[in-house]
Amino acid sequence: MPEYSDATIRDLIEGHLPLDEVQRLQHDKDFDRMERVLAIEQARVSWSDRILVCLQEHLYVVAKQDGQRVVKCSCGQEFGDYRTNWKESALVYERQPQDGEIFLGTRGADPEWQVLREFYCPGCAVQLDVEPVPVGYPFIFNFLPDLDE
Amino acid sequence: MSADLKARLIEQERRFQATGSYEPDLRTKAKDPIGFEVLFTKLLQVVSNAREVALSISASPATREQGEIIFGLYTPEGDSICLSTGLMIHVHTMSRAIKWMIENDYETTVGLREGDYFFNNDSFIGGGHPSDQMLITPFYVDGRLEGWVGGLTHVTETGAVEPGAMGSSFTSRYAEGLILPCLKVGENDELRRDMDILVERSVRSAIPWLADNRAKLTGLRLIREAVKALIGETGVESYGKITREYIEDTLQATREKIRRFLFPGRYREVAWRGVTLPGQETLLQAPCELFLGRDGSIQIDFDGLPSARRQPFQGTLPLFEGMLFNGLIQNVFYDLRYNDGTFLAVKLNVPKGTACNPDNIQLPTTLWGPAYGGMMAMAQCVARAYYAKGYREEVHASGPLTSGNLAGGTDQYGRPFGGQCFEFASSGMYATAFMDGLDTAFSDFNAEGDMGDAEVWEQQMPQIFLVREIRKDGGGFGKFRGGSGIHTLYMVPKGIEMDMGAFGSPPIFSTAGIMGGYPAPALRVWVGRNSNLAEVIASGAPLPSTEGDDPSNPEFVQMVKADWEFIHGQNYPARGLPPGSLFSVVSGDGGGYGDPLERDPALVMRDFRSGVTTRRAVRDVYGVVVDEANLEFDPAATQELRSSKRRERLSRGMPAAAYKAQMRERVLARDFPQPAAAMYHDVLKISDKFAREFRSFWELPEDYMV
Numbered sequence: 001m002p003e004y005s006d007a008t009i010r011d012l013i014e015g016h017l018p019l020d021e022v023q024r025l026q027h028d029k030d031f032d033r034m035e036r037v038l039a040i041e042q043a044r045v046s047w048s049d050r051i052l053v054c055l056q057e058h059l060y061v062v063a064k065q066d067g068q069r070v071v072k073c074s075c076g077q078e079f080g081d082y083r084t085n086w087k088e089s090a091l092v093y094e095r096q097p098q099d100g101e102i103f104l105g106t107r108g109a110d111p112e113w114q115v116l117r118e119f120y121c122p123g124c125a126v127q128l129d130v131e132p133v134p135v136g137y138p139f140i141f142n143f144l145p146d147l148d149e
Numbered sequence: 150m151s152a153d154l155k156a157r158l159i160e161q162e163r164r165f166q167a168t169g170s171y172e173p174d175l176r177t178k179a180k181d182p183i184g185f186e187v188l189f190t191k192l193l194q195v196v197s198n199a200r201e202v203a204l205s206i207s208a209s210p211a212t213r214e215q216g217e218i219i220f221g222l223y224t225p226e227g228d229s230i231c232l233s234t235g236l237m238i239h240v241h242t243m244s245r246a247i248k249w250m251i252e253n254d255y256e257t258t259v260g261l262r263e264g265d266y267f268f269n270n271d272s273f274i275g276g277g278h279p280s281d282q283m284l285i286t287p288f289y290v291d292g293r294l295e296g297w298v299g300g301l302t303h304v305t306e307t308g309a310v311e312p313g314a315m316g317s318s319f320t321s322r323y324a325e326g327l328i329l330p331c332l333k334v335g336e337n338d339e340l341r342r343d344m345d346i347l348v349e350r351s352v353r354s355a356i357p358w359l360a361d362n363r364a365k366l367t368g369l370r371l372i373r374e375a376v377k378a379l380i381g382e383t384g385v386e387s388y389g390k391i392t393r394e395y396i397e398d399t400l401q402a403t404r405e406k407i408r409r410f411l412f413p414g415r416y417r418e419v420a421w422r423g424v425t426l427p428g429q430e431t432l433l434q435a436p437c438e439l440f441l442g443r444d445g446s447i448q449i450d451f452d453g454l455p456s457a458r459r460q461p462f463q464g465t466l467p468l469f470e471g472m473l474f475n476g477l478i479q480n481v482f483y484d485l486r487y488n489d490g491t492f493l494a495v496k497l498n499v500p501k502g503t504a505c506n507p508d509n510i511q512l513p514t515t516l517w518g519p520a521y522g523g524m525m526a527m528a529q530c531v532a533r534a535y536y537a538k539g540y541r542e543e544v545h546a547s548g549p550l551t552s553g554n555l556a557g558g559t560d561q562y563g564r565p566f567g568g569q570c571f572e573f574a575s576s577g578m579y580a581t582a583f584m585d586g587l588d589t590a591f592s593d594f595n596a597e598g599d600m601g602d603a604e605v606w607e608q609q610m611p612q613i614f615l616v617r618e619i620r621k622d623g624g625g626f627g628k629f630r631g632g633s634g635i636h637t638l639y640m641v642p643k644g645i646e647m648d649m650g651a652f653g654s655p656p657i658f659s660t661a662g663i664m665g666g667y668p669a670p671a672l673r674v675w676v677g678r679n680s681n682l683a684e685v686i687a688s689g690a691p692l693p694s695t696e697g698d699d700p701s702n703p704e705f706v707q708m709v710k711a712d713w714e715f716i717h718g719q720n721y722p723a724r725g726l727p728p729g730s731l732f733s734v735v736s737g738d739g740g741g742y743g744d745p746l747e748r749d750p751a752l753v754m755r756d757f758r759s760g761v762t763t764r765r766a767v768r769d770v771y772g773v774v775v776d777e778a779n780l781e782f783d784p785a786a787t788q789e790l791r792s793s794k795r796r797e798r799l800s801r802g803m804p805a806a807a808y809k810a811q812m813r814e815r816v817l818a819r820d821f822p823q824p825a826a827a828m829y830h831d832v833l834k835i836s837d838k839f840a841r842e843f844r845s846f847w848e849l850p851e852d853y854m855v
Contacts, residue, residue: 088806109658130667
């Protein structure tokens with residue numbers, strides 16, 4: 001099994017790893033990556049709840065001291081039990097798809113067909129997801145990790 | 150002749166159902182692991198060599214320059230053992246066709262002999278649409294069928310109602326052109342002349358079809374003879390045993406790879422397509438639910454697909470299986486043997502009667518619709534599973550929708566022509582978790598895709614390329630942006646009669662972003678009739694060279710006077726255009742990754758200076774302020790603008806509960822625009838799962854329908 005340095009994995013996470021190095025990781029995988037990444041991510045956040053799994057950019061499932069497992073943002077904002085879609089605790093903005101700020105004119109979808117539903121962290125305002133969906137579409141629950149044996 | 154082959158197929162399937170294994174043991178591998186690998190490498194060389202030889206025989210740019218071709222070696226029961234590179238979608242679709250011939254008693258009715266060649270482009274049997282054309286031949290050792298060899302190319306003209314095969318107006322199978330369902334077109338290693346005549350008289354330009362058949366036949370013969378020579382060395386029984394072990398080995402490796410590299414759990418993504426036939430405008434969803442087990446099991450559920458209908462934006466089950474197989478190989482199992490072992494590992498649910506599994510053979514399946522989107526949704530599910538396990542080097546957004554133009558008429562030599570410009574094989578790549586998507590260099594369906602030389606396309610389709618450029622602001626915005634596709638502006642030359650059309654997308658975001666990244670922009674077509682281009686050329690004035698920064702008023706529209714028509718989305722049924730007309734289309738772009746306000750300003754400026762990102766997007770989307778004195782970004786002003794944009798988010802964003810309460814009233818009132826209402830009306834009726842979840846999410850009455 002290959003071994004990659006913490007610096008290499010950190011550079012990958014932060015998007016600074018040169019492409020030839022990325023390709024090396026793609027072709028020759030290390031088996032303990034998850035533990036390595038969790039340790040690096042844990043060191044990057046300012047809070048101490050233990051990260052159980054990285055859900056996506058900025059979001060983690062963490063173990064609270066009282067045994068609860070909740071979704072938590074890198075800024076510390078919590079989104080509730082991981083079995084409930086974190087989007088239910090986010091800020092939501094339904095963007096007119098041709099509003100000119102993001103998509104200019106017809107680069108955007110016809111609003112009769114789709115809108116852009118943006119989800120922000122209420123703590124740090126990072127944009128966590130964008131759903132291009134028709135009006136009235138339920139929030140998409142992207143990932144429910146299997147944390148129990 | 151007895152139905153020996155059918156009995157073998159039934160027994161193989163029964164054994165797999167009963168045991169979950171394709172072959173009960175891997176004793177050949179255990180006994181001689183090096184010999185095991187050596188023989189597989191030889192088989193791989195054989196199919197790869199056939200592909201290279203066939204490429205140089207074909208006269209079709211799609212095959213020759215873009216590599217739209219694949220060869221495979223199959224067991225007697227039709228399971229793939231070893232495949233070349235190329236059109237990976239069709240690995241399993243050829244398997245389907247072989248099994249179909251066995252199940253339909255070809256052995257005892259049509260007759261099977263070495264030297265026979267069966268042609269299929271019926272997508273209900275195998276393949277994706279009539280453009281996907283396979284040639285299959287059986288081979289024998291000591292009088293017993295010991296395997297099959299198949300080759301497939303994408304042929305750009307089928308004699309359909311619209312030229313170029315992939316028309317967006319088709320409402321039945323009978324509009325799709327010449328469809329030959331597993332027809333014997335060759336005997337004694339010769340293609341039948343009467344079959345060539347049938348093609349010559351049925352399609353606009355027969356050369357790609359017929360030249361590709363010769364290319365495939367050559368490849369098949371090369372493979373057959375080489376494999377039979379190898380069987381001569383190994384012995385026929387050992388060959389049968391080891392080839393079954395290759396499939397079982399892949400099946401086991403597939404489960405092991407899932408267990409080791411993907412996080413267990415439930416994943417959901419939805420991709421979007423739509424019907425644009427006048428009066429039938431409807432959104433089509435491809436809702437993917439992926440279950441990954443701790444034991445390496447994998448289930449993919451597409452409950453919630455819309456109904457199959459008389460519209461071209463749908464695909465058959467063989468095609469959909471092929472798409473998913475392709476997505477799995479490209480994203481997860483790229484370092485395993487490419488064979489049916491991977492497919493056998495997957496438990497798949499695609500409800501019958503839906504747009505990815507039509508149960509009515511009369512329906513068209515020309516443009517795939519949610520069958521293509523479903524693969525993209527599945528790939529995003531897989532990306533999340535990699536992310537959770539720490540393998541960020543495998544994480545990406547959705548790949549591009551493929552879209553392009555069609556043309557037909559009489560060419561510069563006075564001959565009928567028809568085709569589709571396959572340059573969309575080099576669309577914009579998805580953004581990844583570590584870099585931007587590549588511009589004009591990617592397609593999901595063929596990892597070796599290329600745009601082909603403009604001059605070669607002009608030989609086959611005499612439309613003249615005036616512009617071929619990287620589309621500005623093409624990829625989905627994000628921390629890493631999606632790759633941009635191609636913008637192409639064609640001119641109808643003097644003296645040419647031509648119908649032109651385009652296929653692709655309704656006016657929607659077809660390619661999703663991920664984890665805060667935006668989708669790729671909507672596609673569009675501009676058509677300019679009765680232009681003054683001849684006068685512009687005669688005057689020596691500059692010719693159009695770009696779309697420019699304002700998509701609402703492109704530079705080519707400003708520079709050339711014409712009766713300009715704008716179509717939002719990229720479905721434009723082919724119609725006659727006089728010489729001097731202009732036709733502007735775009736290929737797909739990749740989805741974005743992550744929050745655009747977290748994009749490195751240095752990358753934003755790099756794209757601004759190269760012209761890929763416009764000044765407007767630099768400021769409005771990325772929150773980067775340009776210092777006009779040196780065209781670098783202003784760090785302090787950028788930080789302030791980004792802070793201000795984040796404050797705006799906090800101010801305009803509604804708590805989800807408040808948003809839901811507000812939207813619930815609208816849902817209760819059934820206040821939906823028509824394309825959404827049409828989809829809800831359909832899917833709520835046919836999918837209990839979707840209806841249950843929809844009603845639960847919005848807290849609706851049990852009998853709520855749209």
